[in-house]
Amino acid sequence: MSTSRTSTPQTAGAGARSTLTRARVLAEAVALADSEGLGALTMRSLARELGIEAMSLYHHVASKEDLLDGVAEVVVREILDAVGALEPAPEDTPPAEWKHALRRRILTARSVLLRHPWAPSVLETRTGFSPYVVRYHDALVALLHRGGLSYDLVHHAMHALGSRALGFSQELFDPGGPGGDPAAAPEPDDEDLLARLTDEAPHIVAMLAEVAHVEPDSTLGWCDDQAEFEFGLDLILDGLERLAARGSR
Amino acid sequence: MSTSRTSTPQTAGAGARSTLTRARVLAEAVALADSEGLGALTMRSLARELGIEAMSLYHHVASKEDLLDGVAEVVVREILDAVGALEPAPEDTPPAEWKHALRRRILTARSVLLRHPWAPSVLETRTGFSPYVVRYHDALVALLHRGGLSYDLVHHAMHALGSRALGFSQELFDPGGPGGDPAAAPEPDDEDLLARLTDEAPHIVAMLAEVAHVEPDSTLGWCDDQAEFEFGLDLILDGLERLAARGSR
DNA sequence: CTGTAAGCCTTACGCCGTAAGGTAGGCCCC
DNA sequence: GGGGCCTACCTTACGGCGTAAGGCTTACAG
Incomplete structure (x- = not known):
């Protein structure tokens, strides 16, 4: 990846790969969020991914907020x-x-x-x-x-x-839903949870018992x-x- | 130091006002978010409001996440x-x-x-x-x-x-909506905005022109x-x- | 050759959440 | 009544964040 000849005289005109652009920054930001979650998308980590320093990003985006707008x-x-x-x-x-x-x-x-x-x-x-x-x-x-x-x-x-x-559409109760951080799967001991639910929310439990795709005695599918x-x-x-x-x- | 009588012998039993409880912490957190916005709700600022140090909050909430759960x-x-x-x-x-x-x-x-x-x-x-x-x-x-x-x-x-x-319900385009920070009212020059909209979104503009409660030539109500x-x-x-x-x- | 601007880097600041540990008073139990 | 423990607070410090300020190199224009 370009290693040799760092001083290529190319004008970085058309499809130059070595020159960073806003578009490349944003693409990498999306890729990073995809792979590591939104929480892992910081100026420093994004820069690291691109092989540059954090502050250099500011030549392509005005701020983190602008980065997110772009994303x-x-x-x-x-x-x-x-x-x-x-x-x-x-x-x-x-x-x-x-x-x-x-x-x-x-x-x-x-x-x-x-x-x-x-x-x-x-x-x-x-x-x-x-x-x-x-x-x-x-x-x-x-x-x-x-x-x-x-x-x-x-x-x-x-x-x-x-x-x-x-x-x-945002849904209340949606573990690992649109949150963004894939590592955050809140799984408290489901035994307790179900026990609590049973007397706090009898109707919900009754509903879940009947609705096909969930067996309430299993882990909450x-x-x-x-x-x-x-x-x-x-x-x-x-x-x-x-x-x-x-x-x- | 609560000014006078720092060593009041009261057992802090029933309705003692001077003793902090989780409930009082949470109430103050809600009040702070109400008055200064969610962004202003930090462990340090909350502690300041309560007249204690940030780390002391951790005797009543397990973490910031727990604080938000409580809120x-x-x-x-x-x-x-x-x-x-x-x-x-x-x-x-x-x-x-x-x-x-x-x-x-x-x-x-x-x-x-x-x-x-x-x-x-x-x-x-x-x-x-x-x-x-x-x-x-x-x-x-x-x-x-x-x-x-x-x-x-x-x-x-x-x-x-x-x-x-x-x-x-979350609405796209809702300036100052459920965001939380009341100070953030994004008001770009509405002239430009309307001009941009007019050729990017002719149907939306047409709709807004007809729907009663918005006059499209005024600032976007x-x-x-x-x-x-x-x-x-x-x-x-x-x-x-x-x-x-x-x-x- | 010189000026200027772009692209990147270095350093540093003030926030943040919180880990680690200290201290002073009140309680219980021997 | 004295020793230990618990609670509620404090102090200090760490690593991470976004980003302000400014320096260095390179490429191109006059």
Whole structure:
């Protein structure tokens, strides 16, 4: 890797590999978060990974916050690419298919986020307007409006979807969920936990006893996140469809 | 040194004010987060507020993480108290009223969280099973099941509600939202922002132009969070009701 | 040849959470 | 009533964080 000839006279113009760019910094940051968790993404560790010193990063990002903004942008762009590869533009989608088109887009977004489990917690904390996030949402708005929903209803719809629009929803009780640190699997002695639950939350225990995919006497197996996500999403989409059908609102 | 009489012989028994307890530590932590934001809640600043040294806190909480667990618990207990003061127990609620009962409970929870804007971001990161969180959710499960929903449907319902069950939902683009630091109001020159939006997100701009409570040429006024929260909540509740009506699912 | 700017490095500061250990008073039990 | 122990506090110190300030080299422009 470039070892020899450190003083190559190349202008570092086009595809120079040895020169660091913001894009390369961000890519490495994403890779680091993927492999070591969000907590391991520090200026120092990122620099180490890139073979430079921490302070040198500041020539490519303004601050750690800016780094995280950039990282979020990379992820959203990845979503945009994935969606673009599968979906026609909103204008080329038959209006009547808005619901399925929306559904597919959102599930595609989700599939990208599943590759970056730490991403939701980063996206949650970015309140700014990344151009890519905006563009993504704009396509959803277009789809809904072309589907016949009034802008008023579209507006409500976007709020109702919330973070679901980007493919995630935070769930209370979700061990190892969107937290980011894969090493943090809180596993207190499940015996005690179940015993506590049984008298503190009898109805929950009764429910879990009945719902198929969990045997309450085993270690708490968790839910089928994908199925649950789709259930909630469909509940909202169906509700929107009904509201749309009975004339705007 | 508490000024006079440092060696008061009182046994620090019942309601002694001078002795620190975990409860007092947690109460002060909540107060500090309320007034200065979550970012200002550090072991050192909390100790300063209590007139002790940082390390002394470790006699009452095991770690910062434990402190945050405790803080979350305080908030949830506050929710439980508020709900308990207004609502009959699930067993005393007519089954047919499940939807309204659930709605009221959740909106009560929300009203508590509005007093602690930083609380959602703490609750989001607690993956453990606080007894109070569990108890709260258990009551919701009871209400739903007594209302005639199968446990299977109840289970889906809890997932669909997600954090909404506790009264919040994260929204992308929500300046000064559940972040926690009240001092961080990102206000980039709104002129530029709107200009950028206009060509990056024409549909969003069109929507905002039409939706009543925002004049797009003014500084971006934000949405009526409460109304939007209720819209999303009702969408889900109505959908659940419909599913319940046509027999389990 | 000189000026300037970019890209990287060194050093250092003030935060953070917390490990380790010290001390002073109150309690129990012999 | 005296020795030991427990509790609640303190002091000191460590390693890690983000980053301010400034220095050194190299590449290119005039």
